[in-house]
Amino acid sequence: MSGVADRVAVVTGGGSGIGAACARRFAADGAAVVVADVDAEAGERVTAELRADGMRACHVACDVAVADDWRRLADTVRAEHGRVDVLASNAYAMADGPAHELPEDDWDRVIDVCLKATYLGVRALHPLLVAARGNVVAVSSVHGSVGVPGFPAYAAAKGGLESLVRQLAAEYGPTLRVNAVVPGPIDTPQWSRTPAEVMKAEAERTVLGRFGRAEEVAAAIAFLASDDASFITGTALPVDGGWSKRW
Numbered sequence: 001m002s003g004v005a006d007r008v009a010v011v012t013g014g015g016s017g018i019g020a021a022c023a024r025r026f027a028a029d030g031a032a033v034v035v036a037d038v039d040a041e042a043g044e045r046v047t048a049e050l051r052a053d054g055m056r057a058c059h060v061a062c063d064v065a066v067a068d069d070w071r072r073l074a075d076t077v078r079a080e081h082g083r084v085d086v087l088a089s090n091a092y093a094m095a096d097g098p099a100h101e102l103p104e105d106d107w108d109r110v111i112d113v114c115l116k117a118t119y120l121g122v123r124a125l126h127p128l129l130v131a132a133r134g135n136v137v138a139v140s141s142v143h144g145s146v147g148v149p150g151f152p153a154y155a156a157a158k159g160g161l162e163s164l165v166r167q168l169a170a171e172y173g174p175t176l177r178v179n180a181v182v183p184g185p186i187d188t189p190q191w192s193r194t195p196a197e198v199m200k201a202e203a204e205r206t207v208l209g210r211f212g213r214a215e216e217v218a219a220a221i222a223f224l225a226s227d228d229a230s231f232i233t234g235t236a237l238p239v240d241g242g243w244s245k246r247w
């Protein structure tokens, strides 16, 4: 695959799960990776591991819902790398409960971290992405197109994110490509407190009968970010083991 060698990739939420796998994949493919995570300890840990393995990575503390944090991140990356080729917009927040019981603050937080953050990131990095003729890969969820009771803000944010991806692709083509991956159940720390029977049911809901691995989502992100996907923009690629295809 003609990957991201010698390019600069920003990965939000790169301190854990899919983001950490994505950071490792980009770095292994030869990119310099900027891990943008609100959890400084997690971000530093992931980047230290990559550097210990001879890869190029640094952490920039960033709450993706905060415009000033994006401005600082853009300044830092411009100063240290002079370019950005890829933005993997992956960080997320979750709040569960039916809409009539969901506190307004929780609604706002989920929408801000899962949806507004991609707008803020593209806005802050736009000059750098355009200069590099780069691309954006946003991480959505099967919740963006299927109603699963208990996650109204998350579903709205992810549905909005896929719409935003189409919009940004139309807006910024042919200079920038903008795509999404749409994971189903993926074995990451966000499932760590889920009861075993719920995990089993979730795995059985997929066609492939199992949870996906973070590395499998990272591989799809790496593909969309690479020149091998040079004629793909505005799409949302399911990485869900068939979860969304099963009745």
Ligand SMILES: NC(=O)c1ccc[n+]([C@@H]2O[C@H](COP(=O)([O-])OP(=O)(O)OC[C@H]3O[C@@H](n4cnc5c(N)ncnc54)[C@H](O)[C@@H]3O)[C@@H](O)[C@H]2O)c1
Pocket: 012, 013, 014, 015, 016, 017, 018, 019, 036, 037, 038, 039, 042, 062, 063, 064, 065, 089, 090, 091, 092, 093, 113, 139, 140, 141, 142, 182, 183, 184, 185, 186, 187, 188, 189, 190
């Ligand atoms: N794991 C799954 O089953 C699954 C399924 C569908 C979609 N997804 C999507 O995949 C993405 C990654 O999920 P994951 O399971 O790897 O999560 P995770 O909990 O393992 O990691 C999320 C990371 O995001 C960081 N983060 C949270 N809020 C942030 C903020 N405001 N600013 C910066 N960083 C922040 C956290 O510190 C953490 O490092 C999310 O967009 C999620 O919606 C995951």
